[in-house]
Amino acid sequence: MTSWEYAPAPESREIARLRPSYRMFVGGEFVEGTGEPLKTVNPATEEVLAEVSTASASDVDKAVATARKAQEKVWGRMPGAERAKYIFRIARMIAERGRELAVLESLDNGKPIRESRDVDIPTASAHFFYHAGWADKLDYAGYGPDPQPLGVAGQVIPWNFPLLMASWKIAPALACGNTVVLKPAETTPLTALVLAEIIQQADLPPGVVNILPGAGDVGSTLVNHPGVDKVAFTGSTEVGKSIQSSLAGTGKKLTLELGGKAANIVFDDAPLDQAVEGIVNGIFFNQGHVCCAGSRLLVSESIADELLATLHQRVSTLRVGDPLDKNTDVGAINSGMQLAKIRELVAAGDAEGAERWTSPCPLPERGFFFAPTVFANVSQSMRIAREEIFGPVLSVLTFRTPDEAVAKANNTPYGLSAGIWTEKGSRILWMADRMRAGVVWANTFNRFDPTAPFGGYQESGFGREGGRTGLEAYLNV
């Protein structure tokens, strides 16, 4: 009877101004790296997008030396008000080239254009804008008069929010008077290199920001480089631990933003339709490639069946496919490796006896895709309830009392985020108080803002990004 279909509404790939090759950015210039070039792939098609030069150990040396010189001679001495103006410029230019960056991000990362366009890029710009304002107001940040920068910051970021994570790292570092050597993720280097172009166009003094693409070895060389004073890392808990271990005894200031296994807790008096949206947003946003994803749904046993039925219905409507299609809700898994990891953990869920439901949505024939998956009857001891899957896979557990919800939510070595759904104000505050997690979303989920500190408890890392609190990571205080 009806012929309702969302015909493809793809954003034009031309907008990304994709080039066949990209080079690293050192000392204000794009230069050829002496490492083995890498090929970055569009995960939605498995096609090579571009060749990207990578850094060798000697390139890292050069970049750190350049950053050191720029810090001591120029950036560290520059009045805060002047630093601010540069950072404001960057914020504006990101916004101006917003659509280009969004399309490029979706091509390189696989995330839906709706998210890169509406979340990643605007938030990245906002992050620079917010921190620009701090540059000449650090005396008022609560760390005593005239707080000093740390020096050269070595930063390593993940592939899930490539440009946004670069902004979270670079903006506060610059505002506080540090210079930066940043390594984007191996599979998603492109937007960081366009950011380098913006930085160049903004006329930032050479060497203040340096961007070195490469794999884990470049990151390791960078964070362990003796010329680096401050290390900031976002990524897996496993790598975070190894960085913390390798920095032992160096006195370098370290901040880590690592994995998570957040509980999204739904009480029987929750605003159910919004809770369902929050659950969906919590685990299927960015294909579940979110460290703070609400990957464990803890639902009051009294409404579990009802909620699960509604959830299945809602998840069935999620459109999985071409990341550049404006109607796509769930894009491509970032890499074949990640897809294999997701499959392995889902198989473990099956083997351990959880009840799997997979969205009947059609999947593209090519590219790395995984259908939204919900596991019911999950128990705390199963791997899918304990390990970070980093994919569109939700584990559903039940509870009977608020105390039980708290106990189960906190029963993890992680502590990045938590969600609470109830209409009862006092219960929200009681629960929020008891969550051992750095971010608690009540009746909402996955909200980010440059003014709101973000970071984890326990094995989810230490240090905060955003807000006044986030400045501490880049000041010698």
Add this chain to the structure above:
Amino acid sequence: MAAAPQATTSGADPTTARAAPPADLADLTRDESTLRRFLYGLPGVDAVGVEARAASLATRSIKKASKLWAIDTAIRMVDLTTLEGADTPGKVRTLAAKARRPDPERPGVPSVAAVCVYPDLVATAVAGLAGSEVGVASVATAFPSGRAALPVKLADVADAVAAGATEVDMVIDRGAFLSGRYGLVFDEITAVRAACGEAHLKVILETGELATYDNVRRASWLALLAGGDFIKTSTGKISPAATLPVTHVMLQAVRDFHARTGQRRGVKAAGGIRNTKEAIRYLVAVHEVAGEEWLTPSLFRFGASSLLNDLLMQRRAQHEGHYSGPDYVTVD
């Protein structure tokens, strides 16, 4: 004719057939305190959440064949409305002609669902639409404020039905609702329902006066329990009239009502929907929230006047490959 006046698909549509609510629901309305407990027991609506969801769905884009289908469906869902003090038989005749053949130069354009007028102009509308499948809807019950005694409201309804209205758009007593007299609101709807006879009943909640989404959800259920065939957002006389988030909440109500009873009831978004882009956003909401089954004039309507011309212009643009202009559609 039976309950489905509009030019719909073939055969009787079981989803709109008159059916008494199931026994367990009838029990909920046996007295005021039970009804109140039920309404207060409905899950709350988080305002920010529903608005965010509505905004996010509004970015959906539909193209080509689907867009054409959507435009034609939207035309078939229009209740072409005139509710002015200055309405005249002449105006209503013009509207009736437009309703039958919205775009005379293009015979493929479907008729609208109904013409919506005040009760005293129902007879004119009926005459103007004779032989067509376009329904005649009449607002009644002391529209738009609803501030009159029940016998007056019922007389209003009887008048409209006697003149041939196939659909009655009633307003609820918002004063009674806001002061918590749910039983009164319920009884009034039930009484109007009885006075409608064979005519279809649309219950106008006037969501702009109910103010909160929680109230919209409660009023929706109240109207569905009392036997409304449709729940309708607004009179068009109060701002805000229809909004996407309010329509979301009402679509959730009919979806949940269906899940509980197996009966499908309709939603009418009225007031403030002026162009195709907005109309399609509503259809996206219908599709995503209630489901594809609701994408039919028997379950979703637009109460609008200027929307139709924009739909016609966009229809031409889609078919003819260039943009149209207001001089190429009739001003009625």
Add this chain to the structure above:
Amino acid sequence: MSEVRLTVAKTYKLYLGGAFPRSESGRSYPVTDQAGAFLANAAQASRKDARDAVVAARKAFGGWSGATAYNRGQVLYRVAELLEGRRDQFIAEVSASEGLKPAVAKSTVDAAIDRWVWYAGWTDKIATVFGAANPVAGPYFSFSVPEPTGVVAVFAPQSSSLLGLVSVLAPVIASGNTCVVVAGEDRPLPAITLSEVLATSDVPGGVVNILTGRTAELAPWLASHADVNALDLGGVAAANRVELEKAAAGTVKRVLRVPVEEPDWTQAPGTGRLRALLETKTVWHPMGA
């Protein structure tokens, strides 16, 4: 008749979960003054004592972190009152332990008491000073509150037996953390007397646990203990810190950035130690009618 009276010697024990047990290992070690004269036998804690101390600290964490800031302030101030009452005893012990002249010992003890008062006044300022209302760009109410990190293993300074100890301990518990303190190895007596003060004050048992013994023996067990959330390695020899930091990375513990050399504890402390053991929790809620 001779008036010479033999003093009753004090037995120095561990302070664990609010009680004073001997080491489960049965070991003790002699403590001498700076001239080498025997002062007392101190219990030599074992790894099992350290483990039990962590259990006690974890058990106390919920109550102490959940107590109102006002209450924690009252409790800490009460500790200062009791320190003042034992001022002479502390002067004697600090003097003996550190070989200080009486006047210096006196000013050191006074500074320690004052430091305690300073931190007692911080408890109900922490959230105001380090928390925030976040002006987010959207219809949300967002605020950030500082919360205690959890169980902290503190290796107390080796030189400054009371002022140094108070300077590292008070900021830990002021914000609601609980801790296991390994006292300065060769100068543990003021720490044990402090534990007697804590026991008779209103500090709940388990909030502070004090172990005496060999720092190098106990440190690896605490640094690698999965239920310890943070480490203050100030009292550990610089050469040993690297291995301990590596062990701490195993569960992403917070490791305080402390100077290699013991600082001048008489300097104003600032807020660094308070901040280092706080986690920031950001809470969001929509605003809608």
